[in-house]
Amino acid sequence: MTDFAWTRDQFHVPLGLIYLDGNSLGPMPKATPARIERLLTEEWGERLVTGWNACGWMDMPRRLGDRLGRLIGAEHGHVVIGDTLSIKVFQALSAALQIVPERRTILSDRGNFPSDLYMAEGLIHLLGDRHDLRLVPPHDLEDAITEEVGVVLVTEIDYRTGRRHNLKALTRKAHDMGAVVIWDLAHSAGALPVDVAAGGADFAVGCTYKYINAGPGAPAFIYVSPEHIDHVEPALCGWLGHDKPFSFEPGYRPATGIERMRVGTPPVLQMAALDAALDVWDRVDMADLRKRSLDLGGLMIEEIETHCPGLKLATPRENESRGSQVSFRSEHGYAIMQALIDLGVIGDFRAPDILRFGITPLYIGEAEIREAVEVLARILRGALWDHPKYHRRKSVT
Amino acid sequence: MTDFAWTRDQFHVPLGLIYLDGNSLGPMPKATPARIERLLTEEWGERLVTGWNACGWMDMPRRLGDRLGRLIGAEHGHVVIGDTLSIKVFQALSAALQIVPERRTILSDRGNFPSDLYMAEGLIHLLGDRHDLRLVPPHDLEDAITEEVGVVLVTEIDYRTGRRHNLKALTRKAHDMGAVVIWDLAHSAGALPVDVAAGGADFAVGCTYKYINAGPGAPAFIYVSPEHIDHVEPALCGWLGHDKPFSFEPGYRPATGIERMRVGTPPVLQMAALDAALDVWDRVDMADLRKRSLDLGGLMIEEIETHCPGLKLATPRENESRGSQVSFRSEHGYAIMQALIDLGVIGDFRAPDILRFGITPLYIGEAEIREAVEVLARILRGALWDHPKYHRRKSVT
Known part of the structure; x- marks a missing residue:
């Protein structure tokens, strides 16, 4: 209780x-100010560069990913924290398109948050304008999932009206039609029960500054299902998503598992604020x-x-x-x-x-x-x- | 003095x-802990969401960009802070390629930091594998700039040896050959005088956690020259790079000027740490x-x-x-x-x-x-x- x-x-x-x-x-x-104060004075101040290992900074994206993962029903080791939600949408969408290479339609609805649609537009353009971003009214979304659709990009809760999509039904329909689904959980994580594993989400993304209470500019998260994670190539090939980042190899080889969705150096101050925020969620x-x-x-x-x-x-x-x-x-x-x-x-x-x-x-x-x-x-x-x-x-x- | x-x-x-x-x-x-404490207790704690305007959080990427811009010789209003260096490399490279659409070679050297090369690899793949990432030994870089080369992606200081490229000479040669140049200033900003404007840099990127002292996971920066900024389309079309982010328009329209290189919500805690670090630089x-x-x-x-x-x-x-x-x-x-x-x-x-x-x-x-x-x-x-x-x-x- x-x-x-x-x-x-x-x-x-x-x-x-x-x-x-x-x-x-x-x-x-x-509890946040004391946690950040400790990070600054005891960790950065005293340990300096050795903090990356000694204070566990390097592992925060994965460790906090698992803490957050519990709130969205993710399997252990399948969520990683970092970047912004827009970047995570880009990563998820570019990965999702690889699973359905022969399909050219990305389906979303007009209730989706504009940044999701903008990032999709930008990616489509990079990919040579061979895809079509099809937008329908929210209540038509399920019917619009046809065998033409490769990826359904859906935000569960409408940021204006609070209208909720039935993600399980949409995902079932999408899978029946051979499409993959990206759940944007911006207004869901910490707002209501989410179950990415049971609901069959292929990908999920979200932010932590809203209901999670991790502070202004808190980092985003990405979930990739166990079925897909080792078969999708990251589009943003940052060194911390490399299999051996500190070998400084000349060519990119993605890490095994969700680590491949990391890009650059994690924002440690923001991560510490997220860590403090998750302490409350442990008892909810x-x-x-x-x-x-x-x-x-x-x-x-x-x-x-x-x-x-x-x-x-x-x-x-x-x-x-x-x-x-x-x-x-x-x-x-x-x-x-x-x-x-x-x-x-x-x-x-x-x-x-x-x-x-x-x-x-x-x-x-x-x-x-x-x-x-x-x-x-x-x-x-x-x-x-x-x-x-x-x-x-x-x-x- | x-x-x-x-x-x-x-x-x-x-x-x-x-x-x-x-x-x-x-x-x-x-000074950093007190600055962050103030951000937490007086700004986030007391102003909550109104802090975005009331405390100037929304403008930090641009305002801190100008403070940092002085250290790299940038024109006012041409540097913006955000994301990680890997993301900024991706943005700069995708924009640079638009300036030379007929050229298919990206030139860099084997001394470059691997993440720059990985991000280039990833982008090339997204663009349909029509570009070639040509790597030469560092001392051959200038000679390798031919009329085939579209973009020269060069990190001024070698992260292992400290060897310094002559960016002015490289840039002159590149411009003579009709190529554009991206300067990676990771080990330059705060380390030595840099002059992106006088040196003719088309783009420059860098990080702030090294010599700038902004803390673990501090955000990156990007500079785009006045000549190019309004002619390049962002590849990462995040809402905060939109001309009117809070109009929530259905289609993406890039902001005027460097603001178009913004993507998602800025990491305000990390930005405040950068702000404190820049106070020292004001007297250097x-x-x-x-x-x-x-x-x-x-x-x-x-x-x-x-x-x-x-x-x-x-x-x-x-x-x-x-x-x-x-x-x-x-x-x-x-x-x-x-x-x-x-x-x-x-x-x-x-x-x-x-x-x-x-x-x-x-x-x-x-x-x-x-x-x-x-x-x-x-x-x-x-x-x-x-x-x-x-x-x-x-x-x-």
Whole structure:
């Protein structure tokens, strides 16, 4: 049984703030500064270059990959940490295409995060523009998986609406059609139970600065299934993915296993912050988390629909069809969110009209949800958002 | 006039240690822990997601790029920080090839760092194996630049021997032949004066964890000349290289200028460590640094040749032909280096027989050089290295 009073106490959330944006950047675990201080003064400061071995820095991508792997149902030794999510999408997609060399269609949906689609575009161009990136509305994705499709690139949770794809069904259909599937778990890892092994994911990628709480610019992760890992050639042939990086051989030979998805020198400070964040996750049961997340999300939907007429639910109402966020639409969304932030309720706005609230049971409970909705209702009743200071400038959060 | 007593006082070097491995991982600036603590507690902890704007995190890649750009002679606004050096090599090479679409040869030399060559191999394969990676001995590089060559990929300082290429001459020759040049400054930035603008570099890349002292896994940098930047399409089309990342448009459109070489979310903790490291560099004149580096390197060569017969100089003797390291060869190199490290002199070993010592005037002076050579001489005289505990295991530093 997960002790959510204990988890809440593991995070620093500023007094008076209601933080509903952990789906963009998680708050800081209280243990992080001491962990980083130790890394700096005892490890880098005292051990200098010998820290790569003596302090285990070189193995962090794999070791932390396994710690994170538990949260997504990965087999031991099949997840590695590093780079950014965009880079990991590129690696996964270029590897996936090798498995289906005769197929020319990459299928995704218009709800996918743009960077995934941009990276796919860039890769297609490098490969000589012989592939087609086919985009369909999210609800048409399953039907669009035909025998033409080589790779399905799917993000489980829509970053705007919180709509959840049924990854198991999509993956089953894809495999029936002879396609391979890449799961983007950006809004899933740490948000709900994921099971890459049982669900048959060929590849999975994700980031750690959202629900995992590893800090701004925390590294990404990649999973490659045991079936594929030793048969795909890395496109980004960095020395730390080489079979013998420190032999400095003239030619590239990929390492055995997931290590081949490493590229360059790992960001040790960010890795240490991830390590500290994962300490909290060691005491979290994902089924408990999911139940609480759905309860809190359901409560928020109910409260907003009761007290905030004029806002229109953008998130699917059914539990199985939503992730761990709640989104509403309003033509005044931008100004409303600015007013909310001004009053200490942090969510975010996504163009053109989405108010987005992350539901993160590790540090958010019923009281915060109710209070956030009260503030939101007050803003709407008094039209407090209709003040010049809340009118649109460029949003970059 | 650079005050090297002041610079020395800016670094934490453990008592009794002589650190001659700053060309692998620089030591920690004393100011770094406080800067990171502030980032964690005041920025991430208190500002959470709003830190991206409020604390300037989103602009760090460009802002720190300009700070670093001064050390390599870059025009303002033409350097951006991010990712790893391997990724930046990939970006530079894929962009460079676009400038010479009709040419099929990428030229480099066998002294180049393997990861550069591996990344080139991987890119060539993605591009359909239509290019040829031609490798020549370092001293043949200039002659090998013919009208067949499209891109010259050259690392100024050889990571093993410290041999320095004449980048200006190579670049002149390349331009005469219609080729473009990528300078890898891994062992140059912070080691000696570099002038990408005056030297006509088309692209330059490098890392910040060596001479720059930004910490383990610190991010890399990329420079693209004003002539090219708006004409090359990024191969890694990450959302933060998009013209309007927060518009979440369906198609990729590269940002104007160097921002297009950004990919994913910047590693803010590592960036803050780089920011702290650059504070020291603000008070360093690169000509002073070079003079002192050559003096100290010359002293080390002289002392080792006098007191350590049996070691054979691997670094060129002429000032203009060496970087900021001194390397000697010995068939017992591995064991000798283990013994040195055991006695508090940290250099490193590079297969098959290279003892490598970084000369870093910011925190190393004559006294340390003399003492290091005394310890080395003692090890050789007493054959202290010939102890089972120093015999070869896998070296990973």
